[in-house]
Amino acid sequence: MTFKNETESENLEKSGQHKFLLNMGPQHPSTHGVLRLVLEMDGEYVTGIDPVIGYGHRMHEKIAEVRPAQSFLPNTARMDYVCALPYNHGYVSLLEQMTGIEVPERAEYIRVITVELNRLASHLLWLGTFLLDLGAFTPILYCFDDREQILDILESVTGSRLTYSFHRVGGVYKDIDDNFIEKSRAFIKRLEKRFSVYDKLVTGNIIFRKRTEGVGIVTSDIARRYGITGPNLRGSGISYDVRKAFPYSIYSKFDFEVPVGKNGDCLDRYYVRINEMKQSLRILSQALDMIPEGDIRAKVPKKLKIPKGQSSFSVEAARGELCYYMVSDGTDVPYRLKARVPSYGNLSALAEICEGMLLADLVAVMGSFDLVIPEIDR
Amino acid sequence: MDFIANLPPHFFRIPIALTLVISLVFINALIMVYLERKIAGHMQFRLGPMEVGWHGVLQTAIDAVKLMSKQLIVPEKAHTKLFRIAPLLAFTPAVLPFVVMPFAPKLQAVDINIGIIFILAMASLNVMAIFVAGWASNNKYGLLGSMRSVSQNIAYEIPVLFSLLSAVFVVGSFSLGDIVGYQSKIWLFMIQPIAFLIYFVSSVAETNRAPFDLPEAESELTAGFHTEYSGMAFALFFLGEYTEMFVVSSIATAVFLGGWHGFPLPFFEYSSVVWFLLKTYFLMFLMIWFRWTFPRVRFDQLLNFSWKYLIPFSLVNLLITAVVVKL
Numbered sequence: 001m002t003f004k005n006e007t008e009s010e011n012l013e014k015s016g017q018h019k020f021l022l023n024m025g026p027q028h029p030s031t032h033g034v035l036r037l038v039l040e041m042d043g044e045y046v047t048g049i050d051p052v053i054g055y056g057h058r059m060h061e062k063i064a065e066v067r068p069a070q071s072f073l074p075n076t077a078r079m080d081y082v083c084a085l086p087y088n089h090g091y092v093s094l095l096e097q098m099t100g101i102e103v104p105e106r107a108e109y110i111r112v113i114t115v116e117l118n119r120l121a122s123h124l125l126w127l128g129t130f131l132l133d134l135g136a137f138t139p140i141l142y143c144f145d146d147r148e149q150i151l152d153i154l155e156s157v158t159g160s161r162l163t164y165s166f167h168r169v170g171g172v173y174k175d176i177d178d179n180f181i182e183k184s185r186a187f188i189k190r191l192e193k194r195f196s197v198y199d200k201l202v203t204g205n206i207i208f209r210k211r212t213e214g215v216g217i218v219t220s221d222i223a224r225r226y227g228i229t230g231p232n233l234r235g236s237g238i239s240y241d242v243r244k245a246f247p248y249s250i251y252s253k254f255d256f257e258v259p260v261g262k263n264g265d266c267l268d269r270y271y272v273r274i275n276e277m278k279q280s281l282r283i284l285s286q287a288l289d290m291i292p293e294g295d296i297r298a299k300v301p302k303k304l305k306i307p308k309g310q311s312s313f314s315v316e317a318a319r320g321e322l323c324y325y326m327v328s329d330g331t332d333v334p335y336r337l338k339a340r341v342p343s344y345g346n347l348s349a350l351a352e353i354c355e356g357m358l359l360a361d362l363v364a365v366m367g368s369f370d371l372v373i374p375e376i377d378r
Numbered sequence: 379m380d381f382i383a384n385l386p387p388h389f390f391r392i393p394i395a396l397t398l399v400i401s402l403v404f405i406n407a408l409i410m411v412y413l414e415r416k417i418a419g420h421m422q423f424r425l426g427p428m429e430v431g432w433h434g435v436l437q438t439a440i441d442a443v444k445l446m447s448k449q450l451i452v453p454e455k456a457h458t459k460l461f462r463i464a465p466l467l468a469f470t471p472a473v474l475p476f477v478v479m480p481f482a483p484k485l486q487a488v489d490i491n492i493g494i495i496f497i498l499a500m501a502s503l504n505v506m507a508i509f510v511a512g513w514a515s516n517n518k519y520g521l522l523g524s525m526r527s528v529s530q531n532i533a534y535e536i537p538v539l540f541s542l543l544s545a546v547f548v549v550g551s552f553s554l555g556d557i558v559g560y561q562s563k564i565w566l567f568m569i570q571p572i573a574f575l576i577y578f579v580s581s582v583a584e585t586n587r588a589p590f591d592l593p594e595a596e597s598e599l600t601a602g603f604h605t606e607y608s609g610m611a612f613a614l615f616f617l618g619e620y621t622e623m624f625v626v627s628s629i630a631t632a633v634f635l636g637g638w639h640g641f642p643l644p645f646f647e648y649s650s651v652v653w654f655l656l657k658t659y660f661l662m663f664l665m666i667w668f669r670w671t672f673p674r675v676r677f678d679q680l681l682n683f684s685w686k687y688l689i690p691f692s693l694v695n696l697l698i699t700a701v702v703v704k705l
Contacts, residue, residue: 022518030597044522044677133597135588135674141422207589207673359522360676363598 019047022359026055030133030363033373035347039359046362049351056377064337069095069326070169070304072337077163079339080375083122083318085115087339088167093248094313094324095169098306104295107171108250113184113287114154114166116280120191121150122318123277126370130270131202133367134211139201146194153183169304171297181288188281188288195278203270212266216353216365219264226352227345230320231272232369236264242316249315253290254283266368273370303332319343319370341375388488392477395488399476407620410662411438417663418670448609453516456606460514465607465614467507471500472621479628480554482638482651493554494542494633498535501584501625504618505531508586508593508603511615515606523602526677527586527593533684534583534590540692541573541580544699545633558637567634570699574634576692578661581626583680585619588669592677627661628654635661 022039025031034055040048060079064072076091077084089111096103124147128140151161157176158166166173202208218228223236233240241258243251259275261268308330314323320342327336346369354362412427412435419426427434452458475497480486490496505527512524546552548569549560560566567574583590594602604615631637631654640653675683 020518022522029600041518043525131673135591135595135597136672137418137588138422138670141424145423201671205673207675210679211673211676358677360595360598360674367597 018042026052030366031373032129032371034377035371035373039362041359044358044360046354046357046359049354049362051347051350053347053373053376056374058374058378060378061337061339064334066333068304068332069306069334072334073168074163074165076339077165078374079341079378080317080319080343080372081163082125082372083118084162084164085111085118085166086315086317086322088164089115089249090313090315090317090322090324092167092169093315094311094326095304095306097313098309098311098326098328099169099304101170101298101300103171103298105250105292106175106294107296107298109287109291110172110176110296111167112249112251112254113176113284113291114158114164114172116284116287117150117154117184118164119318120277120280120284121147121154123273123280124150126273126318127198127202127270130367130370131208133363134208136202136208139198142194142197142201146191149187149190153180153187156180156183168297168300170300171295175296181291184284184288188285191277191281195274198274203274209267211360211364212270212368214263215266215361216357216368217263217265218349218353222349222352223264226349228320228349229342229345230317230370231269231276232320232346234259235261235269235272237262242314242321246314248313251283254286256282256286266364269368305330305332306334317342319372319375320346339378341378343371343373344376347371347376392488395477396473399473402476403473403617403621403624406624407617408438408442410620410623411441411616413663414666414669417666421667421670442613445613446610450609450611451606453606455516457514457516460510461606462611464507464511464514465611465618467510468504468618469614469621471503471507472618472625474500475625475629478554480558480632480637481654482648484647486555489553489555492552494546494552494557494629497554497625497629498539498542501622502531502535504622507618511607512593512603515603517606519599519601520603520605523593523595523599523605526595527603530586530590530592530680531584533681534580534688537576537580537684537688537692538584540689540696541570541577542629542633544570544573544692544696547696547699547703550703554632554637558632558639561636561639565634565636565639570634570695572691572695573699574630576688576695577634578630578664580684580688581630582665582668583684585622585626585665587619587623587665589672589674590680591669591674592680595674597674623662623665624658627658627665630661631657 019040019042022041023036024039025036026034031037036052036055038050038052039046060075063075073088073091076087079087124143128143131139154164155161157174157180158164218232218236220236220238223233223238229240237260239258239260242248244258256279259272259279261272306328308328310325310327312323312325314321322342323340325338325340326334329335350366350369354365415437416426427437430436430440452461478486478488478490478493478496480489508527509524512520512527545557545566548566549557551557586593594604604612607615635657638650638654640650643649643652
């Protein structure tokens, strides 16, 4: 891949097109993480986008090839640190699928509860940062206030606040107690009331609507071509959620809907995420009611031999479909692990969607896409 | 001694007034930065500054000391002279309007007969400073910010002018003293509510405050025109911005909100400055409230709003005022 550089910038000037290159990132307030966008600008208009990724490359997939499969678990949490538990969940589920370990039902419930809490935390953080990208400073603190409650709840059971390694092969690390359930119920009540606050502060605001309505339209065609998943895909009107389409874990037991948008603009993606939070709350309260007693971990040998073969497992992470693919040569160390992360597809579409846009709209679209760059870089 | 006695009174009053005004400007900036951070904090479920002094009252003073001790870094390819002049350009014209500001019946340095025009002329110099700063720092973000600033200021100065003109039509004088004097019975914003609204919205845009803070839009242009500025040069831009806020709010107070008129106080000719400051700070509180509530508008929306709504409405308002006054 060739990068646009200074010489190219000079060529642009000489060509008399009145265009210039603008280097946005890797350090820029609204390229969350370390994304670099090389923008070809015509005044305020963006005529070309060239995303440069890889600044946060940590060789996670290579690391998976050199250590026992179970000890790779902490690395999964560091790919997408905003919503780490689905990454745990997908990885341990893949290993269970390959080795044929049965998971106690209570453990699956705990997994779903923690994953949904984490999804809520992730969407709350997105809501705050999206509005920060639009120039509203206050909502992020409201959102962090709510998110803090989730982190406290999760901390009480997992021991960490951001990069959890809570799910284990065959179950979970620790059982939840009545205190956890009580606090989660209190939180559900709290957040349900808070939606009206967000509505008043954000949804009804005329400036917010003007900034998001009809901006950054992702047609279902673009979404399919680039492999966009998650709320961004559902914003374009395609009802695809791994939890519904290929129910894994115990998601088939819950009654919930998949919110979809119509036009695929920023406002639709906003609505989809807000409604998804409400659905997550529904799943949570059902799970808290239905959780059975029992073991939280199956018996798993210390040295977990993975049978020869290959397998993949998909889960719905906060940003879209996360798929792990593993090839094993019969030892306890995987031969190859590949993670298909949602943000990569979402970022790829950015160049096509945002061509010819104003710089401010590009920032809004990027914010509405909820990109987490370290999961792309891995 | 005859020579000194024969000098016009302005010769002594203006330096004294300027000294007082500059101290007022600095004190105002200290208060405003503190208030802004406190109010923002409480709007966001935070406490704001709490560490330095009682409830953090000394925080801004300490920050000023810190900024003064910082180095001014001039980028390698910047235009050094212009880069250094720009902060001064931003700050100086912001101070001058106070010379004609009627704080109280006896607290006005000079009451020149074109007071409003003088203030508008001084206030519009600010845009030049921003343009020079953005251009001289040889930074693309800075340049984009300053380009935005120019078109924004041109678009919003027109409605400001028209709305103030309709007030001038009613009073029949450009002198700020006359305008405040006219409002002893009824404040002008009751006669000219549309003009007041248009003036206030446009003046928020002219001071580059959120939701119209496009020249320094953080999430798009990192820091816009002052991206490359550090230390006291950056502080001067900041000071200029807060002073500008004070200026536009005082104009709104003097022209539309009755200036120093209020309930009688002892030594009214001096102490009525309390009413003036109360009204001014109320308007500035509104500006702070806007900033911490609204998202930022987009560039084309900002210009459309001015050219399609504010300017036509203020023109029609001006026309109606002219007809009514003539009748």
